Amino acid sequence: xxxxxxxxxxxxxxxxxxxxxxxxxxxxxxxxxxxxxxxxxxxxxxxxxxxxxxxxxxxxxxxxxxxxxxxxxxxxxxxxxxxxxxxxxxxxxxxxxxxxxxxxxxxxxxxxxxxxxxxxxxxxxxxxxxxxxxxxxxxxxxxxxxxxxxxxxxxxxxxxxxxxxxxxxxxxxxxxxxxxxxxxxxxxxxxxxxxxxxxxxxxxxxxxxxxxxxxxxxxxxxxxxxxxxxxxxxxxxxxxxxxxxxxxxxxxxxxxxxxxxxxxxxxxxxxxxxxxxxxxxxxxxxxxxxxxxxxxxxxxxxxxxxxxxxxxxxxxxxxxxxxxxxxxxxxxxxxxxxxxxxxxxxxxxxxxxxxxxxxxxxxxxxxxxxxxxxxxxxxxxxxxxxxxxxxxxx
Amino acid sequence: xxxxxxxxxxxxxxxxxxxxxxxxxxxxxxxxxxxxxxxxxxxxxxxxxxxxxxxxxxxxxxxxxxxxxxxxxxxxxxxxxxxxxxxxxxxxxxxxxxxxxxxxxxxxxxxxxxxxxxxxxxxxxxxxxxxxxxxxxxxxxxxxxxxxxxxxxxxxxxxxxxxxxxxxxxxxxxxxxxxxxxxxxxxxxxxxxxxxxxxxxxxxxxxxxxxxxxxxxxxxxxxxxxxxxxxxxxxxxxxxxxxxxxxxxxxxxxxxxxxxxxxxxxxxxxxxxxxxxxxxxxxxxxxxxxxxxxxxxxxxxxxxxxxxxxxxxxxxxxxxxxxxxxxxxxxxxxxxxxxxxxxxxxxxxxxx
Numbered sequence: 131x132x133x134x135x136x137x138x139x140x141x142x143x144x145x146x147x148x149x150x151x152x153x154x155x156x157x158x159x160x161x162x163x164x165x166x167x168x169x170x171x172x173x174x175x176x177x178x179x180x181x182x183x184x185x186x187x188x189x190x191x192x193x194x195x196x197x198x199x200x201x202x203x204x205x206x207x208x209x210x211x212x213x214x215x216x217x218x219x220x221x222x223x224x225x226x227x228x229x230x231x232x233x234x235x236x237x238x239x240x241x242x243x244x245x246x247x248x249x250x251x252x253x254x255x256x257x258x259x260x261x262x263x264x265x266x267x268x269x270x271x272x273x274x275x276x277x278x279x280x281x282x283x284x285x286x287x288x289x290x291x292x293x294x295x296x297x298x299x300x301x302x303x304x305x306x307x308x309x310x311x312x313x314x315x316x317x318x319x320x321x322x323x324x325x326x327x328x329x330x331x332x333x334x335x336x337x338x339x340x341x342x343x344x345x346x347x348x349x350x351x352x353x354x355x356x357x358x359x360x361x362x363x364x365x366x367x368x369x370x371x372x373x374x375x376x377x378x379x380x381x382x383x384x385x386x387x388x389x390x391x392x393x394x395x396x397x398x399x400x401x402x403x404x405x406x407x408x409x410x411x412x413x414x415x416x417x418x419x420x421x422x423x424x425x426x427x428x429x430x431x432x433x434x435x436x437x438x439x440x441x442x443x444x445x446x447x448x449x450x451x452x453x454x455x456x457x458x459x460x461x462x463x464x465x466x467x468x469x470x471x472x473x474x475x476x477x478x479x480x481x482x483x484x485x486x487x488x489x490x491x492x493x494x495x496x497x498x499x500x501x502x503x504x505x506x507x508x509x510x511x512x513x514x515x516x517x518x519x520x521x522x523x524x
Numbered sequence: 525x526x527x528x529x530x531x532x533x534x535x536x537x538x539x540x541x542x543x544x545x546x547x548x549x550x551x552x553x554x555x556x557x558x559x560x561x562x563x564x565x566x567x568x569x570x571x572x573x574x575x576x577x578x579x580x581x582x583x584x585x586x587x588x589x590x591x592x593x594x595x596x597x598x599x600x601x602x603x604x605x606x607x608x609x610x611x612x613x614x615x616x617x618x619x620x621x622x623x624x625x626x627x628x629x630x631x632x633x634x635x636x637x638x639x640x641x642x643x644x645x646x647x648x649x650x651x652x653x654x655x656x657x658x659x660x661x662x663x664x665x666x667x668x669x670x671x672x673x674x675x676x677x678x679x680x681x682x683x684x685x686x687x688x689x690x691x692x693x694x695x696x697x698x699x700x701x702x703x704x705x706x707x708x709x710x711x712x713x714x715x716x717x718x719x720x721x722x723x724x725x726x727x728x729x730x731x732x733x734x735x736x737x738x739x740x741x742x743x744x745x746x747x748x749x750x751x752x753x754x755x756x757x758x759x760x761x762x763x764x765x766x767x768x769x770x771x772x773x774x775x776x777x778x779x780x781x782x783x784x785x786x787x788x789x790x791x792x793x794x795x796x797x798x799x800x801x802x803x804x805x806x807x808x809x810x811x812x813x814x815x816x817x818x819x820x821x822x823x824x825x826x827x828x829x830x831x832x833x834x835x836x837x838x839x840x841x842x843x844x845x846x847x848x849x850x851x852x853x854x855x856x857x858x859x860x861x862x863x864x865x866x867x868x869x870x871x872x873x874x875x876x
Contacts, residue, residue, distance in 0.1 A: 197849075205610030216550075216558055260833035266612040266858055269554075269567070272833040273859050276549035291832035375548040383545050473831050 174424055174445055176495055179435075185494050186437030192486055193472050196479050205265050207478045211252055211458075212270070219245035222402070223384060229394030242402040244459070247409055249278050251461025256477040258287055263474075280373040281343035285365060289346045295473050299418060299446030300426045305345065306418065313517040314419055320520045327518035331511075338407035343369045376403075409459070413450070416506040417466035419513060420448045422499035443470035444491065449484070449500035456503075457481060467498065540565075561653045562590040568656040572648055573627060578714045582633040582680065583645045584620060589628055589656055596659030598623045598691040599684040599760075599781070602630065605655030608643050612655065614855050615640045618683035618762075618781075619659060620715075622690035628659075631714060633680040663762065663781035665691065670758035673701040674751060676771060678742055678763030679708070684781055685762060686715050689722055689729070698726040702751050706734040706742040706763075742767055744774035793845045795867035799823075800875030806867035811847060812837075813862040823862060824876060830864035837862055842871025 175182070218241050225238030254277030256262070262270045276283050289305065297303035301317055312331055313324040334341045347365055351357040380399035388395040424445040434442070450456075450464035457464045457480075465480035468487055475483075491498040543552040556563040562571060570587035577583050587604075596602065596619050605614045621629035634645040665688050675685045682705055692698045707713040713733060723731040732750045734742055742763075748754055754775075761771050762781040772778045794808035799816050806815040813835055816823045826834025830848060836859045843854040844865040852868045854860060862873070 200610065202607070202610040205607065213558060216555055220555060220558075258833070260836075260861075263833065263836075263859065265607075265610055266855075267607075268857075268859075271859060273836045278549055287832060287834055288826065292826040292834055295831050296827045296829070372549075375545070378545055379548050387546075474833070 175441060177441075179437075181494065182437035182441055183435060184437070185490065186435070186440050188490060189440050189471060189487075190436075192483055193475065196472070196475050196483065200264055200476060204476045204478060205262075205267075208253075208257075208262050208265075208270060208476070211248065215245050215248040215253060218242075218248070222398075226384075226395045226398040227388050227391060229388075229398055230391055235394055235398055239398040239401050239405075242398060243405040246278060246402050246406040247459055248461075250406055250410055251413070251463065252458055252477060253277075253461075254279065254283075255461050255463070258283055259291060260474045261476045278376065279342070280339045280369055280376055281346055282368050282372050285346045285368060286342065291473070295470070297431070298443055298470055299424065300428055300430055300442075302428050303431070305348065306414075311341070312514060314513065315425055316517065317425075318517075320517075325518055327514050328511075331514045335408050335411040336404055338411040339403070340373070341411075343373070412503065412507050413460045413463050415510045416450055416503060417447055417463055420499065420501070420506040420509040421513070422497060423448045440471060441496065443467070444487075444496055444498070446470065447499070448506060449498070450506060451500055451502050454481075464503075467500075562588070564590055565592055568592050568658065570628070570654050570656045572650055572652045572654065575648065575650065578631060579633075579712050581645065581712065582631060582714045584629050584631045585644055585648065586621075586627050586629045587654065587656070588626075593628070593656065594658050596623065596628065596687075597664040598688040599664040600659040600661040600687075601684070602628065602659045603657030604630065604640075606640055606643060606648070606652075608639050613640045614655070614857055618680075618687070620683045620686045620690075622687060622694045624691075624694070628656075631680070631683045631686070633714065661781070663760070663779065664688075666758070669697075669699055671699055672753070672757040673699055674747075674754060674757035674759045675701070675703040675705075676742070676747055676759065676761040676763070676767075677703070678706040678736075678767050680714060681761075681763035681767075681781070682707075682714055683762075685760065686718075688760075689719075693722055693726070698722075698728050700728050702730045702732065702757070704732045704734065704742070704747050704750055706736050709735055709737045744770055747771075793866050793868060795842075795869040795871065797842075797867045797870070798872040800873070808866070809847065810866055811863050812844065812860075812865055812867065812873065815867075816862065821875065825863060828863045830861055833861060835862045836860065837876070838874045840872040840874055843868040844871060 177185070222238045222241030222243075222245055225234050225241065227238075229235040229238055254275065257270055257275045258272050258277070260272040263272050265271075268274055272287070277286075279286070281289075294304055294306045301315055311334065313320065313327055318324075346369075347362055348357055349362075352359065352362050380403060381396055384399060385392040385396040426442060426446070430438075430442060444467055447466040447470045449467050450460060452460075452464055462477035462480045463469060465484050468475075468480040468484055469477070471487065472480075472483075488498045488500075490496075540552060546552075547555060551566060553564045553566060561569050568590055570589040570593070572585060573588045574586040575583055576586075599618075601616045601618045603614055603616050605612050607613075617630035617632055619628055620631040621627070630644075632641050632644045635641045661684075663684055675688075677685050685703065685705075689698075689701075689703070692701075703719070705713070705719070707716075710716065713735075716733070719731045719733070723729050734746070736742065739746075751757070759771075759775065759778045760781075761768055761778055765782060768778075768780040768782055772780055794806050794810070796803050797806050797812060797815070798804075799812075799819070799821050804815050804819045804821065806812060811828075813823055813825055813828065817825075824835050824837070826832035828835075839854045839858045839860050840856055843852050844860050845852050845868040847864050847866050854868075854871075860873070
């Protein structure tokens with residue numbers, strides 16, 4: 131069965147071969163009910179094992195080609211983005227000092243919002259994926275980068291680079307499914323708490339950076355006794371330190387420097403942080419949860435081959451359509467499919483390999499989910515609203 | 525970012541700390557260096573301000589260092605990081621300028637197939653920003669100066685000795701000194717004219733130039749023939765390993781500087797890796813992470829497939845082999861993914 135935009139996997143009847151593979155999750159990470167909807171890669175496609183391995187080799191060839199081509203122009207690209215981001219941040223903050231004048235406030239807040247979005251998406255996320263480690267510049271390296279976000283880079287690299295990218299869309303392993311507070315899958319057993327699903331999602335989008343930071347705590351593991359309090363306390367202190375620095379900078383130090391213009395600066399900084407949160411939440415949720423993106427069971431991970439890993443990344447991700455600046459502002463996560471296939475290739479290369487990946491998908495009859503942001507986001511909101519209710523059927 | 529800045533005066537320090545609250549998680553200098561890359565206080569950088577061709581194969585590059593540059597002693601070398609095709613390469617070069625000069629100068633001879641030397645010698649635009657390390661090395665003029673000196677050099681081994689001679693020249697006191705220098709041909713002799721000029725200005729300095737293409741390689745016997753009172757001199761030698769081995773074997777008390785790094789095991793996977801202070805055997809095809817864990821080392825790890833970069837550690841010596849591509853790579857200071865790299869001969873890696 132192939133998941134498509136029009137015939138979502140969500141409501142489909144189980145095929146016999148799928149029912150046979152259903153297993154209970156090993157750990158109570160999310161509260162799951164047995165369901166036939168979880169897929170495995172072989173059952174999700176009409177492909178033979180040989181075809182899947184052949185597809186894997188062809189994707190490897192794309193990766194090898196880009197690796198061989200990396201060079202001075204790629205290095206110049208990321209240095210240019212970093213330079214412009216910092217210039218925007220300085221310019222935005224300077225304009226906000228004149229923020230009693232409405233045009234200056236609007237322009238300053240817009241520039242600071244863009245700077246924060248670039249810092250978070252195109253720079254921070256991608257640098258911490260090791261996409262620029264090949265440059266061997268210690269200033270732009272996954273092991274040294276720290277971002278303007280309340281989760282520390284070390285904690286985030288574990289929850290995102292490792293947990294999410296290794297176990298993409300495997301329900302019960304990929305903690306991005308639901309972020310622990312939302313019901314984003316029918317396999318999360320309904321309870322009255324989930325009536326608030328749309329409200330939680332709205333709050334999560336406003337305070338997304340805090341959601342991401344608290345996500346790392348894996349509170350459900352603490353409850354299940356799989357994680358010691360000492361580790362959680364260590365993480366809380368780390369989040370507190372990082373959050374404290376951002377709060378001091380954006381809500382105390384810069385407003386105080388502005389003296390009588392304390393309030394406009396405070397409001398501009400707060401707005402920029404919220405704009406960044408709402409934007410990154412929208413882009414990230416559209417990457418894996420629109421209709422068409424497939425979720426998998428834990429059994430998928432047993433002896434998964436390179437080719438099967440690729441197919442899971444392909445089917446579990448969704449792209450966003452847009453122009454060059456739109457892609458830049460999403461940190462190229464509008465090429466979520468390419469990013470999940472090749473998380474450590476330089477982000478500026480995703481646009482050029484996307485047509486090749488799409489062509490391969492067509493050739494092998496695999497769904498390449500892509501659509502405009504508004505459409506994908508409405509689908510995500512629809513799913514969140516629908517799953518607030520017990521049966522959640524469409 | 526590198527988080528540790530060198531100690532600054534307490535007033536400036538407090539100002540920097542206050543400014544940090546405004547730039548967190550970056551450092552103030554990450555913004556200041558938008559204006560001038562040399563304003564960095566935590567990482568040292570320099571700007572290429574002049575290039576002078578010494579021979580067909582050698583160029584002197586003059587670099588204006590950032591404020592944190594602590595200067596150098598005659599005979600020391602400096603680590604230089606240069607970007608070639610977007611990748612930073614780090615090499616060490618002897619400083620050829622005199623002690624106390626405002627700018628630093630390295631003289632580089634092109635190595636056939638050498639990535640960095642080729643770039644420095646052929647194509648390094650004025651204005652290029654390079655990464656610098658502080659000068660280091662113990663091959664320096666002793667204090668107080670011996671009354672009689674002998675320098676034996678070959679090829680680009682002349683560079684640290686040139687720094688010493690220029691320093692002595694600047695001080696105006698050159699003790700009784702003989703320099704025996706060998707180059708392949710007269711055209712290949714770096715600083716040939718300047719050495720002749722120095723000898724003309726200082727009667728206490730004698731320069732003996734040899735050309736190996738004509739008279740063969742320099743050896744202890746030919747130095748003895750050229751310098752009859754060799755035994756009474758403090759001896760400093762710099763050049764290819766063969767010459768230095770012969771000199772140190774023939775005479776006692778030779779202070780030698782090897783400018784050719786020890787040969788690296790470029791072929792063959794597997795080897796012995798010093799992981800955080802103790803040796804670990806890495807089998808062919810085994811990752812550094814697997815080998816380290818099998819030997820009981822506590823190592824950072826993550827996805828174990830080269831995706832998450834949770835296992836990255838600094839390579840201090842030697843090279844590693846990427847198990848995905850089979851390619852040997854690595855320079856001292858590089859951060860390597862231990863889950864997809866194996867050993868390539870001997871190497872040293874720091875543990876956190």
